[in-house]
Amino acid sequence: GESVGLHLPTLSVQEGDNSIINCAYSNSASDYFIWYKQESGKGPQFIIDIRSNMDKRQGQRVTVLLNKTVKHLSLQIAATQPGDSAVYFCAENIMYSGGGADGLTFGKGTHLIIQP
Amino acid sequence: ETGVTQSPTHLIKTRGQQVTLRCSSQSGHNTVSWYQQALGQGPQFIFQYYREEENGRGNFPPRFSGLQFPNYSSELNVNALELDDSALYLCASSLGLAGQETQYFGPGTRLLVL
Numbered sequence: 001g002e003s004v005g006l007h008l009p010t011l012s013v014q015e016g017d018n019s020i021i022n023c024a025y026s027n028s029a030s031d032y033f034i035w036y037k038q039e040s041g042k043g044p045q046f047i048i049d050i051r052s053n054m055d056k057r058q059g060q061r062v063t064v065l066l067n068k069t070v071k072h073l074s075l076q077i078a079a080t081q082p083g084d085s086a087v088y089f090c091a092e093n094i095m096y097s098g099g100g101a102d103g104l105t106f107g108k109g110t111h112l113i114i115q116p
Numbered sequence: 117e118t119g120v121t122q123s124p125t126h127l128i129k130t131r132g133q134q135v136t137l138r139c140s141s142q143s144g145h146n147t148v149s150w151y152q153q154a155l156g157q158g159p160q161f162i163f164q165y166y167r168e169e170e171n172g173r174g175n176f177p178p179r180f181s182g183l184q185f186p187n188y189s190s191e192l193n194v195n196a197l198e199l200d201d202s203a204l205y206l207c208a209s210s211l212g213l214a215g216q217e218t219q220y221f222g223p224g225t226r227l228l229v230l
Contacts, residue, residue: 032216034218034219036221041223042223042224043118043120043206043221043222043223043224044159044206044221045118045221046118046218046219046220046221049218089158089159091158102161102172102174103149103151103161103162103163103164103172103174104149104151104159104161104219105161106158106159106160107158108156108157108158109157109158
């Protein structure tokens, strides 16, 4: 089964509000986490990543928070815009797995809908 | 845009046939990973190629195979196609091994098996 999952399949927010998308992971060995945005008909687009030696990382209008104690990851999008409408995936990996690469493990995704 | 390109964009095949999908990695990237994304699901890792060799594989049968060329471009081959192989096939490239470097995805190839 998947080791990464999302709490809500759909999130609807008002334009201009902040959005928070949550993710739970189950593999305690994972030490690298990434958020991707996928628009309809396109491949996943890298948003931001975080390694396990950090608990917060900020980008342009986005912040990722990592809580290793409860194995929880969140993506905060400030001042949500219509262009933010997409499916958001969290993904996890192990940086040095000691053998062949395992690839990224993705959750099912959260569909972010922006209300005008 | 990531600079990762894939061809073709769409493909229709019948059950039992074979298919080859192609990926050109972003300039300077030596690692290519392939993922299968079923409708409404997250991508699932198929395998990764690093310096022309398979370096890691997900839970996919041997009829899924691949190649990486000296210019780091890659092919995904699927033999004996099944209906469940219908999906979006994504290629991602990175400067190094998955987990150590960020993976950047191409637009995907949409495969329909009838």
